[in-house]
Amino acid sequence: MPDDGWNKDEVLRRKLHERYILFILLSILIGVLTVKWSDVPKLTDYLGFALTLASLLLAVLAIGYAIYSNQGLETNLASLVSSISDVKAIASTLSASSTALSSDLRNLSERTGGIDQRLSEMAEAARNQDQKNQTVTPTDGKSAPIAPSFDLRRFxxxxxxxxxWVLFCLAVAYLNNKAINMRELLHRTEKNVDYSHGFLIAVSSANIYEGNSELSNLTVDDFRGVAKEFLSDLVSLTMTSADVRK
Structure with missing residues (x-):
């Protein structure tokens, strides 16, 4: 164990020895006083008078301390009453301030209520206008994803x-409602894969059709203006273009 300067067991033993020594000394002192004072005449009268005098002195001290304590208690009570009055005044002020604040907030809400409503109406009108600008309604009543001025056959x-060829693949995927591997078709027909992929991304970015632009798994969800006649037109245009090049 580390040496911290003192031992607990030794301290306890020392205290016990001190008590023994004190008890022995008190016993010796009481014995000596008994032997020496027994010869004093009227010792009991003297002791009785001394005890009575001591009691009177203690009573006077107790009365004085009680008077002093009562004065301090009265002072504390007066301070407490004053503090309570101050707290009541502060509470009244806070209550009045709270009432005034509630009234101000109510007035502010009434004033801003009309503004909030007008702002909501303006935002709703702007949103409706944006939807009208973005949505095109053809003769069949369905919304079209492309502008009304767009002509797919002319394009x-x-x-x-x-x-x-890219448009032909899109039309086939849409009319058959199946995903096609356009990359494989391009390789088999010896078409330029990079050019066709770039053209497909451009057509997709222009929202000419709705679907993905993955060459290996091309899907077309919507392609407005496409029908079986459009496929015939594409074949005819391609053949015409080939004859012109010849």
Missing amino acids: AAETSTSGR
């Missing part, structure tokens, strides 16, 4: 032969 006639 097919003006584009390149590789572009018509």
